[in-house]
Amino acid sequence: xxxxxxxxxxxxxxxxxxxxxxxxxxxxxxxxxxxxxxxxxxxxxxxxxxxxxxxxxxxxxxxxxxxxxxxxxxxxxxxxxxxxxxxxxxxxxxxxxxxxxxxxxxxxxxxxxxxxxxxxxxxxxxxxxxxxxxxxxxxxxxxxxxxxxxxxxxxxxxxxxxxxxxxxxxxxxxxxxxxxxxxxxxxxxxxxxxxxxxxxxxxxxxxxxxxxxxxxxxxxxxxxxxxxxxxxxxxxxxxxxxxxxxxxxxxxxxxxxxxxxxxxxxxxxxxxxxxxxxxxxxxxxxxxxxxxxxxxxxxxxxxxxxxxxxxxxxxxxxxxxxxxxxxxxxxxxxxxxxxxxxxxxxxxxxxxxxxxxxxxxxxxxxxxxxx
Ligand SMILES: Cc1cc2nc3c(=O)[nH]c(=O)nc-3n(C[C@H](O)[C@H](O)[C@H](O)COP(=O)(O)OP(=O)(O)OC[C@H]3O[C@@H](n4cnc5c(N)ncnc54)[C@H](O)[C@@H]3O)c2cc1C
Numbered sequence: 001x002x003x004x005x006x007x008x009x010x011x012x013x014x015x016x017x018x019x020x021x022x023x024x025x026x027x028x029x030x031x032x033x034x035x036x037x038x039x040x041x042x043x044x045x046x047x048x049x050x051x052x053x054x055x056x057x058x059x060x061x062x063x064x065x066x067x068x069x070x071x072x073x074x075x076x077x078x079x080x081x082x083x084x085x086x087x088x089x090x091x092x093x094x095x096x097x098x099x100x101x102x103x104x105x106x107x108x109x110x111x112x113x114x115x116x117x118x119x120x121x122x123x124x125x126x127x128x129x130x131x132x133x134x135x136x137x138x139x140x141x142x143x144x145x146x147x148x149x150x151x152x153x154x155x156x157x158x159x160x161x162x163x164x165x166x167x168x169x170x171x172x173x174x175x176x177x178x179x180x181x182x183x184x185x186x187x188x189x190x191x192x193x194x195x196x197x198x199x200x201x202x203x204x205x206x207x208x209x210x211x212x213x214x215x216x217x218x219x220x221x222x223x224x225x226x227x228x229x230x231x232x233x234x235x236x237x238x239x240x241x242x243x244x245x246x247x248x249x250x251x252x253x254x255x256x257x258x259x260x261x262x263x264x265x266x267x268x269x270x271x272x273x274x275x276x277x278x279x280x281x282x283x284x285x286x287x288x289x290x291x292x293x294x295x296x297x298x299x300x301x302x303x304x305x306x307x308x309x310x311x312x313x314x315x316x317x318x319x320x321x322x323x324x325x326x327x328x329x330x331x332x333x334x335x336x337x338x339x340x341x342x343x344x345x346x347x348x349x350x351x352x353x354x355x356x357x358x359x360x361x362x363x364x365x366x367x368x369x370x371x
Contacts, residue, residue: 013275077200
């Protein structure tokens with residue numbers, strides 16, 4: 001007879017954890033609003049992410065829907081002149097990209113088909129812990145509890161604050177615009193099956209194809225100090241190549257990047273954090289969802305060895321805290337490099353031009369699992 005487990009959040013880490021626990025006979029209740037509004041645009045699925053997703057048995061379905069990316073083209077932001085090109089063909093697992101919505105749907109369908117998984121479409125309003133019992137108070141004032149509660153409600157969720165009452169996030173100087181364009185409507189060059197990284201002065205642009213090359217996902221990150229006129233139209237209006245992308249500003253969605261302190265405690269009462277709730281990281285390495293799937297893979301490995309749910313969660317926290325912290329640090333370092341301006345940005349671009357392939361392959365070796 002399996003345990004009863006509540007999972008808060010129905011995005012990548014929540015659904016992934018539900019599929020894994022249900023595989024070992026545990027009864028899952030997922031609490032989350034019915035519609036996930038955060039499924040805009042694409043996700044890069046780096047080789048470590050693909051391996052973690054394979055632990056859920058999803059490799060064939062993902063390969064059939066994803067785009068295989070062949071290289072990272074690093075370019076200067078001025079006119080998109082090439083600095084270097086890093087092949088993604090030597091990685092030991094494929095480097096893919098996919099529409100967020102499509103990956104989410106694959107996970108959701110698996111959950112909906114599983115009789116051990118049920119959904120409560122609501123939000124957790126607050127969490128209390130008294131006399132050793134952790135209780136969840138839902139939006140409709142219903143109170144529920146279970147011996148194990150998984151906090152998969154993201155970097156700004158209730159569980160992160162319940163486990164670490166002093167957990168804080170502050171606004172950074174950086175903002176992000178995201179959009180998806182049909183590939184027929186983008187300037188030449190963006191529709192290659194490559195990641196494009198254009199490095200500018202306190203700004204960078206990332207693009208890659210999704211939906212079998214029919215769409216191109218764009219993310220533009222910039223410093224609000226350097227671009228005080230921060231509409232996408234004004235930023236792209238002087239750019240010889242990107243001008244056309246800024247013409248429909250309503251297509252771009254803006255988010256401010258928050259800086260979250262790393263947590264060194266992922267458990268309180270019945271609650272264990274996973275995914276962004278445990279290790280939010282800046283998006284510069286495209287690893288956030290990947291690290292969430294690695295939490296799930298770690299739980300799967302533990303359960304497959306016969307560990308109890310309690311031990312599986314304890315051991316997941318033990319091994320994943322330092323691993324995810326190291327990736328968070330790498331993400332922060334990448335962000336600092338992307339953010340350079342003036343002479344430092346010129347020097348950065350020169351170094352990338354001369355030695356970028358070697359430096360980047362070594363820096364990302366454990367994520368890209370390259371030869
Ligand atoms: C611009 C950008 C680009 C990115 N690109 C990549 C990429 O290419 N590759 C990659 O691996 N990662 C990428 N990431 C990171 C990735 O999006 C996140 O790491 C990932 O979404 C985390 O998944 P999660 O399930 O832990 O949390 P979330 O996706 O944040 O989901 C949290 C869930 O909790 C639910 N929830 C919240 N509060 C409550 C509540 N009170 N009660 C019930 N439910 C609640 C929400 O509805 C949601 O379903 C990117 C992030 C950004 C910002």
